[in-house]
Amino acid sequence: MTAVLAFTVFSTVTAGLYLALSRDLFRCVIGLALLGAAANLVLFAAGRLDSPLPAVVPSGEQVLTDAANPLPQALVLTAIVIGFALVCYSLVLLLRLMHDARTDDALALRHAEPVPDDPVKPPAGDPDCDVRWPPPPDSR
Amino acid sequence: MNALVATPVLVPLATVVLTTLATRRPALQQLLSLVGVLTFLGCAVVLVALAAADQPAQSAFGSWVAPYGIAFHLDRTGAALVLVTALMGAASLLFLASDADTGPRHPLLLPLVHGVLAGVGGAFSTADLFNLYVWFEVMLICSLGLFALGGRLDQLDASFKYLVLNLLGTLLLLMAVGAVYGATGHLNFAALGGAADALPPALATVLLSALLLAFLIKAGAFPLYAWLPASYHTLPAPILALFAGLLTKVGVYAVLRTVGDVFAPAPHVVMEALGWVAAATMLFGVLGAAYHWDMRRILAFHIVSQIGYILLAVALAGDAGNAATLFYTVHHIIVKANLFLIAAMIWRLAGSYDLRRIGGLYRLRPVLGVLFLVPALSLVGIPPLSGFWAKLIVLQEALAQGRYVWTAVALVVSVLTLYSMMKIWMEAFWKRHPDAGWRPPADARLGPAWAATLGLASVTLLISLDPQTLLTYAQAAARTLGG
Numbered sequence: 001m002t003a004v005l006a007f008t009v010f011s012t013v014t015a016g017l018y019l020a021l022s023r024d025l026f027r028c029v030i031g032l033a034l035l036g037a038a039a040n041l042v043l044f045a046a047g048r049l050d051s052p053l054p055a056v057v058p059s060g061e062q063v064l065t066d067a068a069n070p071l072p073q074a075l076v077l078t079a080i081v082i083g084f085a086l087v088c089y090s091l092v093l094l095l096r097l098m099h100d101a102r103t104d105d106a107l108a109l110r111h112a113e114p115v116p117d118d119p120v121k122p123p124a125g126d127p128d129c130d131v132r133w134p135p136p137p138d139s140r
Numbered sequence: 141m142n143a144l145v146a147t148p149v150l151v152p153l154a155t156v157v158l159t160t161l162a163t164r165r166p167a168l169q170q171l172l173s174l175v176g177v178l179t180f181l182g183c184a185v186v187l188v189a190l191a192a193a194d195q196p197a198q199s200a201f202g203s204w205v206a207p208y209g210i211a212f213h214l215d216r217t218g219a220a221l222v223l224v225t226a227l228m229g230a231a232s233l234l235f236l237a238s239d240a241d242t243g244p245r246h247p248l249l250l251p252l253v254h255g256v257l258a259g260v261g262g263a264f265s266t267a268d269l270f271n272l273y274v275w276f277e278v279m280l281i282c283s284l285g286l287f288a289l290g291g292r293l294d295q296l297d298a299s300f301k302y303l304v305l306n307l308l309g310t311l312l313l314l315m316a317v318g319a320v321y322g323a324t325g326h327l328n329f330a331a332l333g334g335a336a337d338a339l340p341p342a343l344a345t346v347l348l349s350a351l352l353l354a355f356l357i358k359a360g361a362f363p364l365y366a367w368l369p370a371s372y373h374t375l376p377a378p379i380l381a382l383f384a385g386l387l388t389k390v391g392v393y394a395v396l397r398t399v400g401d402v403f404a405p406a407p408h409v410v411m412e413a414l415g416w417v418a419a420a421t422m423l424f425g426v427l428g429a430a431y432h433w434d435m436r437r438i439l440a441f442h443i444v445s446q447i448g449y450i451l452l453a454v455a456l457a458g459d460a461g462n463a464a465t466l467f468y469t470v471h472h473i474i475v476k477a478n479l480f481l482i483a484a485m486i487w488r489l490a491g492s493y494d495l496r497r498i499g500g501l502y503r504l505r506p507v508l509g510v511l512f513l514v515p516a517l518s519l520v521g522i523p524p525l526s527g528f529w530a531k532l533i534v535l536q537e538a539l540a541q542g543r544y545v546w547t548a549v550a551l552v553v554s555v556l557t558l559y560s561m562m563k564i565w566m567e568a569f570w571k572r573h574p575d576a577g578w579r580p581p582a583d584a585r586l587g588p589a590w591a592a593t594l595g596l597a598s599v600t601l602l603i604s605l606d607p608q609t610l611l612t613y614a615q616a617a618a619r620t621l622g623g
Contacts, residue, residue, distance in 0.1 A: 020308070025300070032307050039314040046322035072321060075270055079314055082277045089281070090303055093288060097296045112298040112374050122432050124494055129294040131241055131376070133491060133581070 001049050005041060012038035023106045025098065029090050036083040040076050047072035144190070145197035145212045147183035148222045148261030151176060152229075155254040163247035170237075173250040177233050180257065181226040184219070191219035192613065196620075198267070207331035213267035216617030217466055221264045221393060224473050227599070228385045229257045231592045232378040235481055238589035240488040243376030246289045255282035256382065263390045267329045269317050272394060276313065276358065279387060280306055286379050287371065298371035305367035309357030316350035323347060329402045333622055336403050345407045351398055352410065359391030361451060362421040365444045369428060372443075373436035373493075377484030380436065384443050385477035389469055392450050396621075400454060400462045404622040415455035419549045422448030426556040433495045435483040435568070438560050439476070442519065445553060446472050452546055453534045460537040462618035467610055468530040471518070471603055475527065478515040478596040481589065482508070486568050488584050495564065500573035504580050509569045514597045516561040518604065521554050526603040533611070 012034055019031025047069035055070040057063070098104050101111065114123040155176030162169040190197050191214055200209035214222065233253065236242050243249075259279030266272050287299035321327055323343060324335035336344060353364075360368040368388065372380055399406040399414070425445030429438045450472065453464040483493065485508060490498035502509045518525035521532075531554065538547045603610055 020304070028304060032304065032311070035308070035311050036314075039311045039318070042315045043318035043321075046318045069325075072318065075318070075321075078270075078274065082274070085281065086277075086303075086307060089284060090300075090307070093284075093296065093300060093303065096288075096291075097300055100293050100296060109297050109300070111294040111296075112301070113370055122434070122437075124496065125434060126294075129292065130493070131243070131487075133488065135244065 002045070005045055005049060009038050009041045009045070012041065025094055025104045025106055025109075028106065029087070029094055032090070033083070033087045036079075036087070040079050040083070043072055043076050043079060045072075046075075142197060142199040144183060144187060145199045145214055145265065146201075147180070147187070148214075148225070148265045149258050151180045151183060152254045152258035152261060155180075156251045156258065159254060160248070160251045163251075166245070166247070169247070169250055173233055173254065176254060177226065177229045177257070180261070181223075181230055184223040184226040187214050187219045188216075188223050190214075191216045192616075207326055207328045210271050211267040211328055211330075212265045213329070214265050215620050216613060217393075217396070217621065218264045220466060220470060220613065220617065221389070222261055224470055225257060225260050225264065225386055227596075228382055228473060228477055229253070231477065231481070231596055232382040234588050234595075235378040235381070235484075235592040236588075238488075238587065238592075239585045240481075240589045241377040241484040243290055243379075248285065249289060249379075252282045252285045252289070253379065253382065256286070256386070258282075260386045260390055264393060269320060269327045269329070269332065271327075272397075273310070273313050273317055276310055276390070279390065280310060283383060283387065286383075287375065290374075290376065292374070295374045298374040302367050302371040305357065305364070309354050309364075312350065312357065313354035316347065316354055319350060320347050329397070333402050333404075341407060344403065345410060348398065348403055348406060348410050349413075352395060352414070355391050355394040355398065356417065356451075357391075358388070359395060359451070360388045360421075360444050360447050361391075361417055362424050362444075362448070365421065365425070365447075368444060369437060369440045372440040373434060377480060377487070381477040381480040381484075384439070384480050385473040388443060388447055389450075389473055392447060392454070392465075392469060395451065396454050396462065396465050400457060400465070401621040405457070411455050411457055414451060415543065415546055418448045418451035418455050419546050420448070421445070421451060422553040423549055426553045426560070429560045430556055433567075435486065435493045435495065435564055436480070438564065439479050439483060442479075442557065442560065443476060445557065446476065446519070448553070449531065449534060449550060452538065452550065456534070456537045456541060456543070458537075459615065459618040460533070460540075462621050463611070463614040464530070464533040464537055466614040466617050467533060467607075470610065470614075471526040471530045471600070474596055474599050474603075475515040475518045478593055478600065479512075479519065481593050481596070482512045482515070483564075485586060485589050485593065486512075488586065488589075489580055490568065490573070491578070491581075495567035497574060498568055499571040500569075500578070502569040509565070511593060511597055512565060512569070514600055516565065518600050520558045520561055522558075524604050526600050526607065529604070529607040529611070 016031045016034030019027045051066050051068045053067035055067045111129050116123050158172045159169050196215045198213040200211040259275050262275035326332045326335050357364045422445050425441050429441035432438045450468050453461050487493050492498050518527040521527040535547050
């Protein structure tokens with residue numbers, strides 16, 4: 001069982017990293033979501049895996065023997081909730097970004113850091129992409 | 141006084157709820173936010189007083205005793221950083237009342253700022269590894285919201301890059317926490333410290349390296365700092381100052397807590413690697429800053445460079461190194477945030493952040509020129525300002541341990557820092573304005589901005605003229621850590 005889980009984590013991490021390194025923004029977010037799933041599996045493995053026994057200490061005993069440790073399962077639950085929120089947020093951000101920038105290529109996204117046009121001096125920056133005074137009338 | 145231990149989280153979270161409820165009434169929202177941050181500041185002062193009197197506020201929630209329940213514990217280190225957090229929150233919120241690059245006033249701005257404060261306060265208070273991860277996530281979600289609020293294309297672009305690299309960091313942290321729990325069966329700091337000694341050295345090294353890698357991404361250390369200079373300069377000034385002061389320092393604090401307290405003494409190879417990472421962080425940060433002409437980008441690269449100094453202090457370990465870490469962190473948060481705020485005032489008066497497009501400010505506002513020099517020269521480490529004392533105690537310890545290469549790198553980086561600060565001063569204040577028809581704005585509303593920056597500068601001067609108080613406190617704090 002542990003070996004199967006280890007292999008699952010391995011393949012999930014591999015797939016997640018491969019997608020996260022992609023230039024395609026959507027694939028990148030999906031890759032991060034997969035990596036999150038892999039992290040949850042690692043956390044899950046921190047409790048014992050094999051036992052089907054309920055995580056209750058029998059009366060008269062002090063220590064829980066063979067059953068799985070329920071704490072990592074609670075931790076995984078927390079991590080799933082947080083991860084879900086972050087994936088939702090990043091998908092919304094991604095939609096807005098792809099809509100405004102009209103591209104889904106990570107290399108074309110140079111609005112925050114314009115490409116230098118001079119070998120020595122940094123670019124002066126695009127006034128449309130920077131804070132101005134007075135503020136533009138349709139500022140949200 | 142154990143109820144107080146939760147205030148670094150409870151007060152900002154309550155403010156988040158109240159300010160969210162008041163989104164339709166901006167004046168009320170503003171008032172609630174100020175009351176919230178002042179309450180936070182008051183509680184933080186009491187927490188520091190308690191910690192300094194050797195009665196640190198602590199509590200395990202839900203009456204689950206120490207190694208099982210989630211515990212909060214505010215020793216001297218945590219309490220001092222909570223106080224600085226509250227101070228930064230107050231300064232940023234005060235600055236927001238001016239019109240120096242304070243951005244569009246979205247109704248969710250104030251709730252998110254308090255959310256960041258809650259995350260930072262929680263991270264400094266908690267004594268539980270998984271809980272620390274949760275506070276990192278709270279900070280991440282709130283800061284992502286603040287990045288995207290403006291809705292400008294460069295802000296969306298920056299928040300995506302910030303999101304990807306930071307998410308990778310938190311996922312790594314989550315995996316490392318899982319592995320640590322699997323190996324030791326504990327998450328509570330005190331219990332982990334006991335269990336870590338029984339671990340085989342090789343396993344301890346691997347676990348600690350995984351944890352540190354995650355924290356170093358958060359701290360913006362070489363070579364994982366790319367997210368920081370790629371994104372910070374798109375933020376409105378008060379938020380930028382808050383992030384610059386606090387977010388990376390939480391990562392550094394987590395590094396200090398793991399190698400200097402929980403897992404102390406850390407394996408030699410880990411500390412050696414951390415020292416070289418620190419030296420590289422200093423050097424590459426300052427080189428990035430030397431290239432740029434946008435004030436925000438120069439200062440953002442200097443965050444990275446200064447993180448290197450703090451990490452060097454962590455890597456030197458022992459009581460002296462840990463005390464230097466706390467001293468440097470407190471000094472640095474105040475100075476760094478102040479520099480960003482003053483840069484925003486320069487932007488309002490001169491019209492741009494790009495040094496090639498501005499000038500002539502010394503004739504217009506000589507006081508601002510002097511005010512800028514206080515944090516700028518303190519960042520460089522010119523005596524008698526606070527940065528000099530901070531660098532002195534770090535480098536004294538580095539020399540005492542025979543770390544000549546690290547010391548040399550730190551000194552060279554200081555000179556390059558001086559270059560950057562003088563570049564800003566010469567270009568913004570000394571030279572003539574490149575546009576001959578330029579007239580200073582007549583309607584700038586800078587009163588609250590002056591109050592915030594002068595307040596922070598006077599705290600810097602206070603540390604500069606009386607470093608012994610903070611140093612004694614930091615040394616006592618280092619003795620209560622495990623290192």
